[in-house]
Amino acid sequence: MPGEERGSFEKMSGANNILIVDGDARAAASVETLLRASGCQSVVIASDLAMVAGKTNGLPVDLVLLSLDAQKMTELLAGAREIRQQLLAPVVFLLDEAARSELQANGEVVSFEYVLKPVVARELRVVVDAARRVHELETRMRQIEAKMQEAQRLEGIGVMAGGIAHDFNNLLTGIFGAVTIAQQEIPAGSPVLQRLDHIERAANRAAELCQRLQAQMGHGATALTLLSLDGLVEDAIKLAQSSFKPGVVLQTGFAGNLPSVRGNEAQLRQVVVNLMINAVEAIGTSGGMIRVVTFLRQLDAAGLAPLQFADESRPGDYVVVEVADTGGGMEEKNLPRIFEPAFTTKATGRGLGLAALGRIVRKHRGGVSVESIAGRGSVFRVFLPVVWAPSTTPATIAPMPTAPATGGTVLVVDDDEAVRALAKWVVEKGGYPAVTARDGDEALRIFKANPAQFCFVLLDLTMPRMGGTEVAAGIRAIRAGVPVVIITGHGEEVMASEAQAGVVDFLQKPFGPDQLRAVLKRHLPSLKC
Numbered sequence: 001m002p003g004e005e006r007g008s009f010e011k012m013s014g015a016n017n018i019l020i021v022d023g024d025a026r027a028a029a030s031v032e033t034l035l036r037a038s039g040c041q042s043v044v045i046a047s048d049l050a051m052v053a054g055k056t057n058g059l060p061v062d063l064v065l066l067s068l069d070a071q072k073m074t075e076l077l078a079g080a081r082e083i084r085q086q087l088l089a090p091v092v093f094l095l096d097e098a099a100r101s102e103l104q105a106n107g108e109v110v111s112f113e114y115v116l117k118p119v120v121a122r123e124l125r126v127v128v129d130a131a132r133r134v135h136e137l138e139t140r141m142r143q144i145e146a147k148m149q150e151a152q153r154l155e156g157i158g159v160m161a162g163g164i165a166h167d168f169n170n171l172l173t174g175i176f177g178a179v180t181i182a183q184q185e186i187p188a189g190s191p192v193l194q195r196l197d198h199i200e201r202a203a204n205r206a207a208e209l210c211q212r213l214q215a216q217m218g219h220g221a222t223a224l225t226l227l228s229l230d231g232l233v234e235d236a237i238k239l240a241q242s243s244f245k246p247g248v249v250l251q252t253g254f255a256g257n258l259p260s261v262r263g264n265e266a267q268l269r270q271v272v273v274n275l276m277i278n279a280v281e282a283i284g285t286s287g288g289m290i291r292v293v294t295f296l297r298q299l300d301a302a303g304l305a306p307l308q309f310a311d312e313s314r315p316g317d318y319v320v321v322e323v324a325d326t327g328g329g330m331e332e333k334n335l336p337r338i339f340e341p342a343f344t345t346k347a348t349g350r351g352l353g354l355a356a357l358g359r360i361v362r363k364h365r366g367g368v369s370v371e372s373i374a375g376r377g378s379v380f381r382v383f384l385p386v387v388w389a390p391s392t393t394p395a396t397i398a399p400m401p402t403a404p405a406t407g408g409t410v411l412v413v414d415d416d417e418a419v420r421a422l423a424k425w426v427v428e429k430g431g432y433p434a435v436t437a438r439d440g441d442e443a444l445r446i447f448k449a450n451p452a453q454f455c456f457v458l459l460d461l462t463m464p465r466m467g468g469t470e471v472a473a474g475i476r477a478i479r480a481g482v483p484v485v486i487i488t489g490h491g492e493e494v495m496a497s498e499a500q501a502g503v504v505d506f507l508q509k510p511f512g513p514d515q516l517r518a519v520l521k522r523h524l525p526s527l528k529c
Helices: 025-037 049-056 070-087 097-105 121-150 157-185 192-216 229-243 265-283 332-337 353-363 417-429 440-449 468-478 492-498 513-523
Strands: 017-021 042-046 063-067 091-095 113-116 225-227 248-253 260-263 288-299 316-325 367-373 377-387 409-413 434-437 454-460 484-488 503-508
Touching: 017 025, 017 049, 025 042, 025 063, 025 121, 042 049, 049 070, 063 070, 063 121, 070 091, 070 097, 091 097, 091 121, 097 113, 113 121, 113 192, 121 157, 121 192, 157 192, 157 417, 157 513, 225 229, 225 265, 229 248, 229 265, 229 288, 229 316, 260 265, 265 288, 265 316, 265 353, 265 377, 288 377, 332 367, 353 367, 353 377, 409 417, 409 440, 417 434, 417 454, 417 513, 434 440, 440 454, 440 468, 454 468, 468 484, 484 513, 503 513
Parallel strands: 017 042, 017 063, 063 091, 091 113, 248 288, 409 434, 409 454, 454 484, 484 503
Antiparallel strands: 225 260, 260 377, 288 316, 316 377, 367 377
């Protein structure tokens, strides 16, 4: 049937060209047999490290399996690092218990994946897949760093960050899914489970990095909570102090017992960090003072009028965070432009932090004021509306009511293969058949061919050519009433703007099987858990 995929988690994803380095020809041949049975297109065997260059002959290598001897540990570890650097490919060790103990003693057990001898097919497949995914993740992280450096003065930095986050969230969703599935397949007590835990922790750290990137640019999920600004500002100061140059003196003054504000903790912390880094850059190497204070202020319509980004603000009480510096200040003619992306008056500045600050403050229905005198310094004040009484209303978007689906097929639409495979696996494990589509055009063709077949649609919001909003409208035009769940890596403010008839829920990337299962269960009561 069009759109179906089979065995997505049974083959070694992306590992088509594998190099085995093992002096034991019989053992190497045994591993080669297992690899070819798992779908590897090319397996090359080298008896020692010295033969690696000749065996590869400049051809691309997806992964290296290196037999590790406890007696030659130092030499082989050095060789593994050199191979990883030269071939740009992950290295997985084949070792016995003695070699593993020596590896742990050398502190390298976290740096390399490994498979215990005698090699078992399932464990080999899981570890090879895991090593490839971690290598892909590390490569993508390096690409992100390079792109961020190149884009420091580009006005499209916000769009770029959103695109990177989208791809990164897709990658992480595939990793979370593969790890969870492998954990269920591997027998209890297997040493591979410990390696999977390491991968899961690395993926969680990468997800946090992605969230920080989105927070920096004012994008991403905006889960709102009641916050104490004094505590948040203290945390931000600790983060920003690592950028302080010699001669910078910090003064603080917190009002204490300030009323709460409702906001996204990561984004508001980033606002304060950005202001402090801006102050450090303004002071430069000549030394100076940064003052950070908090206080409460009541603003009427006249008080709100001069503030920037306050177009949705209302008269009332505001908590204020003030960051002042004794740096070079700015000329009055430059003040209207300081929140533009890539605009900076500093030779070493990037012009990104204040642009992100503006987007975040507007999203929180606050405002910003700026006072600056050339040669004397600047004062930035961020105003955030007060929440006097705790609210029990969740800040997230509640699922829209829908009649529960009890039978039929689930259509999974996403441009990323790993996301499609994970969703299909979860749906089918839950007792529902699933059909996948790689883009909006294919999804509408499949749905139009047999509209009555489908009881539910999982739909990615951001896809090439035709986005999720357009696909959802097309599905509704063909057959109204089919519930749709939107999958997205964007924030809730984007989700709200995409809400329409038939869209019953949203699922935030990156996600794992448990998160997807919880969303499905809300709308497919007969789903097996």
